[in-house]
Amino acid sequence: MAKLTKHYNFFIITILIIIILVLSIIDLLNGSVKISFNDAINLLINKLDNNSLNTIFFDIRIPRIITAILSGIALSISGLLMQTLFRNPLAGPYVLGISSGAGLGVALSVMGFSAFGLNFIEVAGSGGSILAACLGSGFFMFLIFVISLKIKDVMTLLVAGMLLGSAASAIINLFQFVSSEQSLKLFVIWTMGSLTNTTWQQLALMSFTILIGVLISIFIAYPLNVWLLGDDNAKSSGININKIRNLLFISATLLAGSVTAFCGPLAFIGIAAPHIARLIFKTSNHKLLIPLSAIIGVIMLLIADILTQLPFTNFLIPINTTTSLLGVPIVLWIVLKGKKMWI
């Protein structure tokens, strides 16, 4: 970033943070039960003695906001890391089939074991499905990476990702066919995505895995800037590429895997957020892009969450639908922007 633009950037960041605050408040008050701003203040300072409102506010709304913020941070940073790894602006957990991998992991843990009369979630707890989702997404990311070593073409790689995604769906279909009705329902609801099903304990676990993922990403931000110049340039600068790549894998997988495990596959935030960040701040520096993408990701996810509650109705749209509606135009725009597939 040039010197002149520093004040400009500071100004934009301040505005974005104010937007996050406003959106959080709207999201907090919005829902099937409307909460007024005054009630919210009173609830916060313990002055409102209304048990049901109390439960809705502290056990549903606030966890939902925190989940939205955490997921926004995690998905956008995960997307950013994948775009750097593949040197491809269209890389992201969803399009590369990595979310499908997580889905396969969850399907296996939720339904696969029920086919053998076991309830995996009961056996291993919610940590089990995080683990399953992370293993699934890590495995798929590894597959895609191996493919990307052979295929240099951006579009072909995306097709490969879609193929992997369909393979995952095929196996998931098989599980659905043999699983019990109860776990099938559990899984289908999971695929629609939701920010509302997280309890405080799950939130603690999710925060922990995301914190580790984010810390790793900050730790490798500087070498990633050099790596963006290409493998040869990075190696000749003294960077241990294998080490950085492994750390990137762990970080991206933890971030995408944990969100996907709890909230389902949330599409397109991972691709779109880093792009908007690059576009607004005109930088390829990861030390800036990591926090900036996270901010954009949080804003996108909060908007998507507000949109799930259709105004003036009681209809709830699955969050996966709203994130797609927000993200797809941006992805289309990247594709249409033409040949300069640079990040």
Next chain:
Amino acid sequence: MENIVSTKELITGYYNNGKFNAIPQYKINIAAKEGELIALIGSNGNGKTTLLKTLAGLQKYKSGEINICGNSPKTANKLDFAKVLSIATTELLKIAYTTVYEFVMLGRYPYSNFFGKIKNDDIEIVNMALNETGIIHKKDELLNRLSDGERQRAVIARTLSQNTNVILLDEPTAFLDIKNKFEIFNLLKTLTLKFNKTIIFSSHDINTAIHIADKIWLLKTNCIINKIPEQIIFDDDLANEFNSDYLQIDKNSGNLNFINKSSAFIGLEGNSKIQTLTKNALNRIGFEISSNKNITLNVIIEEKGNSFIWKLNAQNEIFIFNQLEELLLHLKFYKLKN
């Protein structure tokens, strides 16, 4: 003076499915001293890039030894090695939003802590590198907005900011126009003289390389030659490697010349300064100059004030031309008819 770069019985190449393919098919023994500008030349596929990448530790080698300022790329600590040798490969830089300054600053990686805190001496060295390469006026420009020549300067500036004794450049003047090409060559020369750096660059531009390089590493199909350019010309090494039906090396200057195939003979008279140019033009359209007096096709150049006229005597028929171009056109038709 001690060798700063040297190899002993080095076999380079690449691994393919666990099997090693040697490129070239012989052992490489070469050396370079401090402050030398070395041009690595050779035909496509003879292993120029492989050799550069192997010296830089980017590519594995089968056997032999490499010594770069007392370090081997195989065993040296990567960060320490990055402080003695930097390389710019032909790898494409596909970054959207990095300025020239940020790009050159990335050359400071081996000297910074893991989070890349920029220190005062980093700023000093980066500014020096930008100044020396003549790109400082574009330091806040995005890298992908630069012209090819400017980008090449930025790339060289980055290797400079890495502050190494040895700099390797893979085809630094490919894709450059002739003016930029000479400016880059001059820059390399200046860097070796001013900072005593050892710069090894590969190039297909043999004509220029033999005029500026201190040493030539000539990768031939059967051996590698390491000599000063004049020795290479004297020993006819270039001729043996590159001479072909269309290419000839001038024994005195070492220049590479195109061979025009001739299919007819023509006489040329006139002692004016335009004669050599006329001779070149006639060669180009396929006439060889003959000194045979009985030839039926003759050109006589006459000076007329400040201009020239060309008299063509074709089987006793005389044509007169005021322009060389007209003469050539006429001769082309003449050749077609006969």
